[in-house]
Amino acid sequence: MLITALWLWGWLVPTVVRADDHAAASAPVQYAQAQQAAPSAAAAPAPVPITDADLKAVAGPKTEDLAKGDPGGTLTGSVNDIVVSDPKKGLTLADLVNMVGQNRIAINLVWTLVTGYLVMFMQAGFAAVETGLCRAKNANHTMMMNFMVYSFGLFAYWVMGFAIQQGGCAPNANLGGLNPLNGEFTATVLGKPWGLFGTKGFFLSGSTYDVGVMVMFLFQMVFMDTAATIVTGAAAERWKFAAFGVSTFCLAAITYPLFGNWAWGGGWLANLGTNYHLGHGYADFAGSGVVHAVGGMTALAVAIIIGPRIGKYNRNGSPNPIPGHDITMVLIGCFILAFGWFGFNPGSTLGASGAGNLRIGSIAVNTMLAGATGSFGAIFYMWIRFGKPDASMSGNGLLAGLVAITAPSGFVNTVGATIIGFTAGLLVCLSVEFFERVMKIDDPVGATSVHGTCGLWGVISVGLFADGTSNYGGSWNGVDGSVRGLFYGDPSQLVAQLIGCATLVGVIFTLSYLFNWLVDILVGQRVDAASELEGLDLPEMGAVGYPEFQLVTAGLGRSVDISGQ
Amino acid sequence: MAVKIVGLIVIVLGWFIAVSSTQVSNTGLQLFVAVLGLVVSAVGVIGILNRAHLEHAIWKS
Numbered sequence: 001m002l003i004t005a006l007w008l009w010g011w012l013v014p015t016v017v018r019a020d021d022h023a024a025a026s027a028p029v030q031y032a033q034a035q036q037a038a039p040s041a042a043a044a045p046a047p048v049p050i051t052d053a054d055l056k057a058v059a060g061p062k063t064e065d066l067a068k069g070d071p072g073g074t075l076t077g078s079v080n081d082i083v084v085s086d087p088k089k090g091l092t093l094a095d096l097v098n099m100v101g102q103n104r105i106a107i108n109l110v111w112t113l114v115t116g117y118l119v120m121f122m123q124a125g126f127a128a129v130e131t132g133l134c135r136a137k138n139a140n141h142t143m144m145m146n147f148m149v150y151s152f153g154l155f156a157y158w159v160m161g162f163a164i165q166q167g168g169c170a171p172n173a174n175l176g177g178l179n180p181l182n183g184e185f186t187a188t189v190l191g192k193p194w195g196l197f198g199t200k201g202f203f204l205s206g207s208t209y210d211v212g213v214m215v216m217f218l219f220q221m222v223f224m225d226t227a228a229t230i231v232t233g234a235a236a237e238r239w240k241f242a243a244f245g246v247s248t249f250c251l252a253a254i255t256y257p258l259f260g261n262w263a264w265g266g267g268w269l270a271n272l273g274t275n276y277h278l279g280h281g282y283a284d285f286a287g288s289g290v291v292h293a294v295g296g297m298t299a300l301a302v303a304i305i306i307g308p309r310i311g312k313y314n315r316n317g318s319p320n321p322i323p324g325h326d327i328t329m330v331l332i333g334c335f336i337l338a339f340g341w342f343g344f345n346p347g348s349t350l351g352a353s354g355a356g357n358l359r360i361g362s363i364a365v366n367t368m369l370a371g372a373t374g375s376f377g378a379i380f381y382m383w384i385r386f387g388k389p390d391a392s393m394s395g396n397g398l399l400a401g402l403v404a405i406t407a408p409s410g411f412v413n414t415v416g417a418t419i420i421g422f423t424a425g426l427l428v429c430l431s432v433e434f435f436e437r438v439m440k441i442d443d444p445v446g447a448t449s450v451h452g453t454c455g456l457w458g459v460i461s462v463g464l465f466a467d468g469t470s471n472y473g474g475s476w477n478g479v480d481g482s483v484r485g486l487f488y489g490d491p492s493q494l495v496a497q498l499i500g501c502a503t504l505v506g507v508i509f510t511l512s513y514l515f516n517w518l519v520d521i522l523v524g525q526r527v528d529a530a531s532e533l534e535g536l537d538l539p540e541m542g543a544v545g546y547p548e549f550q551l552v553t554a555g556l557g558r559s560v561d562i563s564g565q
Numbered sequence: 566m567a568v569k570i571v572g573l574i575v576i577v578l579g580w581f582i583a584v585s586s587t588q589v590s591n592t593g594l595q596l597f598v599a600v601l602g603l604v605v606s607a608v609g610v611i612g613i614l615n616r617a618h619l620e621h622a623i624w625k626s
Contacts, residue, residue, distance in 0.1 A: 190587060276587040278595075300610070304618050313624035439615050440622065491592050498599035499583050505606040506580025510573055513614070 055079075055091045105176045108351030109215050112175065115347025116219040122226060122340030123150055128333025129399075130233040131545075133324035133392060133445045137535025138237045139545025145232040145239070149248050153228040156252035157221050160202055165257035166220055167198020169265045173473065174351035175215055180207040184266050192275040194268035197261050219347065223291050224256050226344075230295030233445035234303040235525075238310075238532050241540045243525045247302065250515040256294050259508050263290045269503065272496045273479040279493025281477035282500040283466070285363075286348035288407030288458025293504045296452020299443070301513040306525045308442030310532055319436050322444065327391050334395040338371050341402045345409040355473035359410065366409045367402065370421030374401015377425020385429075393429060399450045400428035404458040408465055410472070411483045416465035423461075424454045456501050461485075463494030572614030579606025 060080035070076045084095050127146035134142045168184025171177050183199035201208040204217060228248050235244070262269040263284050273281035284290050313319055324330060345367045346360040378397020382390040401421030405412075408420060431449035435441045441448065468484035470476075476483050484490040519525060526532075531539035538544055583602025586595040619625075 190584075272587065278587065304615055307618070307623050310623065313622070315624060317624070439611060440619055441615065491596060495586060495592065495595045495599050498596070498603060499586065502580050502583030502599065502602045502606060505603065505610065506577050506583065509606075509610065510576050513573065 050093060052089075052092045055093060055096060058091075104353045105174075105212075107353040108174045108357070109176075109212070111352040112215050112219050112347060112350050115343035116215075116222050118340050118343025119219075119222040119226065119347065122222075122337050122344070123147075123229060125333045125336030125340060126226075126229045126233070128329045128336065129395065130229075130236060130333075130445050132326040132329030132333060133233070134236050135322065135535065136325040136546055136549070137537060137544075139325070139537065140541045140543055141241070141536035141545075142232070142236050143545065144541055145236070145241070145244055146229055148245070149229045149232060150225055152245050152248040153225045153252040154221055156249045157224050157257070158204060158217075159253065161224060161253045161257040162204070162217050162220060163199065163201035163257075164197045164254070165224075165260035166216060166265050167200040167202075168195060168261070169198065169216075172212075172216070172350065173355060174349070174357070176212040178210075178212050178216060180210050180213055181216070184261075189268070192271075194275075195261065195266050195271065196268065197258060198265050216350075219350070220260070223287060223344075224252055224260070226287075227256050227291045227295035227298070228252055230292070230447050230451045231299045231302055233447035234299035234443045235306050236444045237536065238306060238526050239302075240524055240527050241536075243519050243523045246519050246523055247298075247516055247525075250519070251294075251298055251512070255298065255508055255511050255515065256290075258511070259294050259504065260290050262503070263500065269496075269500055270477045272499060273477050277492065278496040278499070279463070279490050280475075280479040280481075280483045280496070282496050283411065283462050283476060283483045283493065284407045284459060284500065285410035285462075286345045286406045288403060288405075288455045289500050289504055291455075292403045292406060292451040293455030293459065293501075294508055296448050296450075296455050297504055297509040298512040298516075299447045300441070300452055301509055302516050302525070303441050303443050303448060305513070305516050305520055308440065309444070310529060312442045313440060317440060319440070324392065324444075330392055331395050334398050337399060338368075338402060341367050341371065341406075345406060348410065349472070356471040359470060359472075362413075363409045365414060366405055366412060366417035369414055370401040370405030370409075370417045370424070371398050372401070373418050373421035374398050374404070374425040374428075377401070377422040377427075378429055379425075381426050381429040393432070393446075396428050396432070396446050396450050397425035400424040400454040403451055403454040404461060406455075407458040408462045411462055411466035411470050411485075413467050413469070416461075416467065420458070420461045420465060424457055427457055428454055456504065459497050459500050459504075460494070463497035466490075466493065568617040569614055572609050572617060575609030575613055576606045577609075579603060579609060 058079045060078040061075040066075055079091065082091060082095060082099050084091050123146065127143055130146055131139055131142045166181055168181060170179050170182045181198070181200050184195045185197050185199055186193045186195050201213065204213065228251050231247065231251065232244065261267040263282055264270065269282035271281055272278040309322065311320060312322060342364055346363045349357045349360055349363070351357045352360055375394050375398035378400065379389045379394045382388065382393045401424045404420050404424035405417055408416065412420065428446065428449050431453040432446045435443055435448055443449070462483065462485060464485045464487055466483040466485035466488065468482050468488050470482045474480065484493060486494045516525065527536060527540065579602045581602070582605055583599045586598035586602070589595045589598055
C-alpha cells in the first residue's frame with residue numbers, strides 16, 4: 001500500500017506543479033514554434049482584405065474534369081460547392097462566411113446525432129447484461145423490461161420530461177443557439193435565483209420545432225433512457241410489469257428531468273459557481289450524477305420497497321448466491337456498453353468543432369482507460385478475496401470504471417482517469433457486499449453499486465482530479481476559466497460536487513421512493529410468490545424465453561417445466 | 566409507516582444541511598458541512614428507512 005501511495009503521489013504532485021504553471025510554460029513553446037515557422041514581422045506583407053471580386057476569381061474544377069471521376073479526392077469539394085444566396089451576384093464574402101458557420105454547426109449536429117445513436121445502442125448492452133445475470137426462467141421478462149423502457153421512457157420524455165430538463169437551457173453555441181429553449185422557472189432561495197425547471201418544449205411543439213432542438217432532444221432522450229434501464233436490473237425477477245411501466249414514466253417525466261435541469265439545463269446546481277462562488281458550479285460532464293446516480297438512487301428506492309427475491313436470504317439473514325444463467329451474454333453486453341460509452345462521454349461535448357471541442361480525443365482515451373482499470377480493480381479485489389477472477393464482477397468493474405469517469409471525463413488527464421477507474425473497480429465490489437450483507441438489499445445485477453455508488457464517486461472525483469486544462473469556450477457554467485479540483489488548487493469545486501451528491505441522495509432518492517411507494521399502493525410493485533417461483537416469463541409475459549429447454553431451479557429442490565405444454 | 570416517514574425526513578434534512586454550506590464563508594467549513602449533510606442523508610437511508618423495511622422482510626416470515 002505504501003509503495004502504491006508513493007507511486008500515486010509521485011504522479012500527482014508533479015502534475016499539480018505543471019498544471020499551475022501551465023499558462024506560463026506553454027507560452028514560450030508557442031513563441032518558439034512561431035519564430036521557426038514565420039519570417040520576421042518587418043518582412044511580412046501587409047494583410048489585404050478579401051473582396052467579393054477576389055472570390056469570383058477563384059476557379060473551381062471544370063465539369064469535364066469532374067466527369068472523368070475523382071479517385072484521389074482532389075477535385076471534390078471546392079468553391080463550386082459553396083451555396084450562394086443570389087445566383088445573379090455570384091459568390092460573395094457573406095456567402096463564404098455563412099458557409100463556414102453552417103459547416104461548424106453541421107459538424108456539431110452530425111457529431112451529436114451519431115454519438116446519440118451509439119448511446120441508444122447501449123440499451124442492447126443493458127438488456128444483455130441484465131438478462132444474463134438473471135435466471136433463465138425470467139429471461140423474457142427481464143429482456144422485455146429493457147426493451148419497453150425505451151418506448152415508455154421516450155414517450156414520457158417527449159410529453160414533458162425534455163421540457164422540464166432542457167426547456168431553459170439556451171443559449172448553446174455548439175448547436176446553433178437552441179434559442180427556442182428559453183424558458184426557465186426560477187425562485188429566489190437563500191437570496192439568489194434558483195433555476196428549478198424548464199418551461200419550453202412540451203411535445204416538442206411551437207417554436208421548439210427546430211433543427212437544433214431536435215438534435216438536443218434525441219441526445220438527451222437516450223441519456224434519460226440509460227438512467228431508466230438501470231432500475232430494471234435492481235428489481236429484476238420479482239417486478240410486476242405494469243408497476244415497472246408506471247415507475248419508468250415517473251422517472252422519465254419528473255425525477256430524471258428535474259436533476260437534469262439543475263445540472264445541465266441552467267438550474268440551481270449549475271449556478272452554484274455564479275451564485276455562491278463554489279468553483280464552476282456542479283460540474284458533471286457526461287452524467288455520472290445526472291444519469292447513473294439518478295438511475296442508481298431510483299434503483300435503490302425500488303429495491304428497498306420491493307424487497308429481496310424468495311430464496312435470496314435465509315431465516316438468519318445470511319445471503320445465498322443466485323447466479324445468472326448466461327455469463328457469455330453478460331460479458332458481450334459489457335463490451336456493447338463500453339462501445340456505446342464512446343458516444344456517451346465524447347458526445348457530451350455536443351460538438352466536434354470549435355469551443356475546445358477537439359478535446360474529444362482526450363475524453364475518449366480517458367473513457368477507455370477508466371473502463372479498463374475498473375475491470376482491473378474488480379478482478380484484483382475478487383481474486384485476492386475469493387481466490388478466483390470472478391467474471392461477472394469483472395464486467396461490473398468495467399462498467400463501474402466507465403460510470404465513474406463519465407462526470408470527470410472532460411476535465412481530467414489520463415493519470416486521473418486511471419486512478420478514478422481503478423478506485424471504482426474496488427468500490428463496486430465493496431459496495432455489492434455492503435448492500436447484500438449489511439443492508440440486505442437484493443440487487444440481482446449490482447445496479448445500485450455500479451451506477452449509484454460509482455456514480456457518486458464519479459461526481460466527487462471531478463472535485464478532486466479536474467486538472468484545469470479544459471477550455472470549452474473559455475468558461476463553464478458561466479464561470480470563467482476551466483474546472484479545477486482539490487488536487488489542482490480549488491477545494492470549492494469539491495463543495496459543489498458534494499452538494500450535488502447530497503441532492504442525489506436527499507432529493508432524488510426521496511422523490512423516487514415516494515413515487516414508487518405510491519405505485520406500490522396503487523398498482524402493487526411485486527408479483528405473487530407462485531409467479532416468482534415459477535419464473536415471470538409465463539405469468540407476466542405469457543411466453544417463456546427458452547421454450548425448448550427444461551429448466552431446473554437450483555436450490556429450491558424442484559424442477560420447473562417452462563415448455564408451456 | 567411512521568419510521569419510514571422519519572427516515573425520509575432525515576434524508577431530506579441531510580440535503581438541507583449540505584445546501585446550507587453555501588452560507589458558510591470558510592471553504593474548509595463548507596466541506597465539513599457538505600459532508601455532514603451527505604452523512605445525515607445516508608443515515609436516513611441505511612439506518613432508518615431500510616431498517617424499517619427489513620422489519621417485515623420476506624425472509625423473516
